[in-house]
Amino acid sequence: MNNFRKELKLPFKRIEVAHILVAVILLFNALVFTEHQTAFIIQIVLGILILLHHIDDNILKDSIIKYIDKLNENNNYQETLTESNHNAIIAINKNQEILTFNKKAEIIFGFTKDEMIGKKNLNLIIPEYFIEHNGETSSFQADDTTHELTGKRKNGDVFPIRISFGINNKSTIFIANISDITNEKEAEDEQNRLVKEIENTQIEVISTLGTAIESRDKSTKYHVDRVSLYSKKLALLYGLDEEEAEKMKLASPLHDIGKIIIPDHILNKPGALTKDEFEIIKSHAQAGYDILRRSEREILQMGAIIAYQHHEKWDGTGYPQKLKGENIHIYGRITAIADVFDALSTPRIYKKAWKSDKVRAVLIEERGKAFDPVLLDLFIENYDEFLEIKNSLL
Ligand SMILES: [Fe+2]
Ligand SMILES: [Fe+2]
Numbered sequence: 001m002n003n004f005r006k007e008l009k010l011p012f013k014r015i016e017v018a019h020i021l022v023a024v025i026l027l028f029n030a031l032v033f034t035e036h037q038t039a040f041i042i043q044i045v046l047g048i049l050i051l052l053h054h055i056d057d058n059i060l061k062d063s064i065i066k067y068i069d070k071l072n073e074n075n076n077y078q079e080t081l082t083e084s085n086h087n088a089i090i091a092i093n094k095n096q097e098i099l100t101f102n103k104k105a106e107i108i109f110g111f112t113k114d115e116m117i118g119k120k121n122l123n124l125i126i127p128e129y130f131i132e133h134n135g136e137t138s139s140f141q142a143d144d145t146t147h148e149l150t151g152k153r154k155n156g157d158v159f160p161i162r163i164s165f166g167i168n169n170k171s172t173i174f175i176a177n178i179s180d181i182t183n184e185k186e187a188e189d190e191q192n193r194l195v196k197e198i199e200n201t202q203i204e205v206i207s208t209l210g211t212a213i214e215s216r217d218k219s220t221k222y223h224v225d226r227v228s229l230y231s232k233k234l235a236l237l238y239g240l241d242e243e244e245a246e247k248m249k250l251a252s253p254l255h256d257i258g259k260i261i262i263p264d265h266i267l268n269k270p271g272a273l274t275k276d277e278f279e280i281i282k283s284h285a286q287a288g289y290d291i292l293r294r295s296e297r298e299i300l301q302m303g304a305i306i307a308y309q310h311h312e313k314w315d316g317t318g319y320p321q322k323l324k325g326e327n328i329h330i331y332g333r334i335t336a337i338a339d340v341f342d343a344l345s346t347p348r349i350y351k352k353a354w355k356s357d358k359v360r361a362v363l364i365e366e367r368g369k370a371f372d373p374v375l376l377d378l379f380i381e382n383y384d385e386f387l388e389i390k391n392s393l394l
Helices: 002-008 012-031 035-051 058-083 103-109 182-216 223-238 242-254 257-261 275-292 298-309 330-345 356-365 373-381 383-392
Strands: 088-092 098-101 130-133 136-139 146-152 158-168 173-180
Touching: 088 103, 103 146, 103 173, 158 182, 182 223, 182 242, 182 257, 182 298, 223 242, 223 330, 223 373, 223 383, 242 298, 242 330, 257 275, 257 298, 275 298, 298 330, 330 356, 330 373, 330 383, 356 373, 356 383, 373 383
Parallel strands: none
Antiparallel strands: 088 098, 088 173, 130 136, 146 158, 158 173
């Protein structure tokens, strides 16, 4: 060891000064500076020390240079990582000055590095990053979650971005990782459009089916459309939520779909039906159920229940199953009132339209007999509104 020191021909003092300086800088690196800043400072100090002949110890010089190389390597590695990132990487310090603005950020936002680095320009590209609070502007609270905000390009175009923040506690630098999600959102919109298209197609097919059935029954123009609207309204009055009530609106036009199996001469017979003919008419409830029950679609399943139970009566004297009270599904109970109200208040091939007071009296008479008393009360309380629906679709 002594030989080694002799060979160096260096006073310990000078080496110690250099050691202490580097140690202090390293300490600052750990506490305050970024590695990049540390490497820069060490290079300056080293240069000064060499100039002042404080260091002619090659071993110490080598070790310091190796340390700088390592830091530079690390910085290069980080820079490569930042530059090659598929997302925009923007680092800002606590004064909201931009420190890093990678290539992808240039592409996404249309600003160059020169226009952004060292400037407080983040509000130009992510206006939502700054929040007005009690008249003061503060920055968006960075946290571990991902946010969907609006980005702004240099040309003024706005577009959706997904942003997540990383926080370097040591240097209070925020690193924002930003992706342009315009394509993703467009794909999502297209997906939603397709889903909506399918839903609309279903609705149209169901409605067309209801109308096709209706068209065979020559005296019931708009009958299914009106039943559909009464059913939704009564469902809402009863307390079903908007979504379920809307589904009732879509499904109730199918209530008479089973009439497809009823021969024309019975369906459109002007006079009274014989007992056998009436039995044939009654079979439309079971037939409708059989047509719809195999479907897994929610609205068609609802339609199956309605087709099956819309002629059941609260007191158990209806058909086809003679269900009683709440054993009849709420969909069936609702459509039953809607169907009878419409049948009485509009003309049929075998009768004229009844006056609205007479219809109301008959409905009240059937309270607790044909109809659920709770539903019937709701219907009567809002009778004028149901009449309005009827008059709007004659
Ligand atoms: Fe029916
Ligand atoms: Fe009907």
